[in-house]
Amino acid sequence: MQEKIVLYKKVADDVLAMLQQAHRVVQFDDINADNRAAFVTELQDAAGLIGASVKIDASVLDHAPRLRAISTISVGIDQFDPADLSKRGIVLLNTPDVLTETTADTGFALILATARRVVEMADYVRQGRWTHSIGEDCFGTDVQGKTLGIVGMGRIGGAVARRASLGFGMPVLYNNRRPDPTAEKAYGARFCSLDTLLQSADFVCITVPLTPETHGMIGAQELAQMRPGAILINISRGSIIDETALISALENGRLRGAGLDVFEREPVAPDSRLLKMPNVVALPHIGSATRETRHGMAVCAAQNLLDALSGNATRNVVNPEVLTPLPT
Known part of the structure; x- marks a missing residue:
């Protein structure tokens, strides 16, 4: 019927x-x-x-x-x-x-883009500023061999871990509601507390779903625990991160950069301070957009x-x- x-x-x-x-x-x-x-x-x-x-x-x-x-x-x-x-x-x-694999691709694209300052350097060329051999002011940071911390080892988190471990030789730490033996065996991922992950990882990738428990879970206290010069990636939902606290951590130089596919409010306001920072790669929620x-x-x-x-x-x-x- x-x-x-x-x-x-x-x-x-x-x-x-x-x-x-x-x-x-x-x-x-x-x-x-x-x-x-x-x-x-x-x-x-x-x-x-x-x-x-x-x-x-x-x-x-x-x-x-x-x-x-x-x-x-x-x-x-x-x-x-x-x-x-x-x-x-x-x-x-x-x-x-x-959408698992496509969203994981987006996450790793943000890792590479922030580490190697891809968007910033592309603008550098377009603006006619490339007039001589580049120096340290244009240097990025390596991805190969660096430690990746994944917050949320679900389908997408596991796909990011696979890319990191098998493709880039990155040690993988993860925080999850429960240990994931499959990720540990396949990618050498190590289960740890959120505090340990934040304190140890060079890159922190957020892949947890938005729930009342995860809303605002990455705030000023958590950002302060991250390693100086670490990079934060969010391919989950914007409200998981306290955006005001993130802006502060970026402006005071504690974080090297951020790769964001999601924001607290979408579309993000054109006058957001995040969009004024050259060390922020901002995307319009394209995680699954192929x-x-x-x-x-x-x-x-x-x-x-x-x-x-x-x-x-x-x-x-x-x-x-x-x-x-x-x-x-």
Whole structure:
């Protein structure tokens, strides 16, 4: 039986066709002040919801009494309250595997770019300042053999560790909710406390999900523990780092630099002090932004939703307690 699905992100034609073959689809390319009321109205008789980058909270869900499944085109679930969804009997699904390698590529690109001052030196050339053989004022720092600390050894953290250990001969420290024997065996990663990691690593890469526990986990106290001249990389969520404290640590020279794909507020304000610093590489949240990966995420999310609405969801389920076991 065809049901109603509300799609709130533009997707490729083949992904839209997947959904339309099974259900009736109402599509919004994005949600803004002009169409939010129409979006909420369409939810009143919708069974499924699919999209990304929009806060779906009680103010939205209260208008969706028939909603049974939400599929987010992302691995992050910070736009949702899974506990509230479970109380409402709504299953939440995400796309955890599709973007792992692409996001890890972005993280390592930031490690290299900050260490070797790639963006700063490219601007140096474009500005016509390369008029003689370079000196120490243009030097960067090595990556090969330096110690990498990974905060959060999930899928993406493990993929970053693989690149670091096998590709660049970097000793890997990691902090996680629990030890990861696979990473330890494959990459020689060493489990340690966050304090030890911060005090020992030349590069610190943040890959934890944003939760109430991780919000603001890297603040002034943690930044003060980092080795002088260390570099901080964030490919997770901006709110995990206290941005004011980070700015201070960069301005006073305690940190060599920062590579940031995410910010507390996105898009980041053009007048942010972070954007004035030559030792900050700032990207517009491009962690998974390749054509192949974004398309793969959309296909995965569409299949997740179709499976959930047909009662066959077995993978990528965030709150499995909602699912009713099938009769045996």
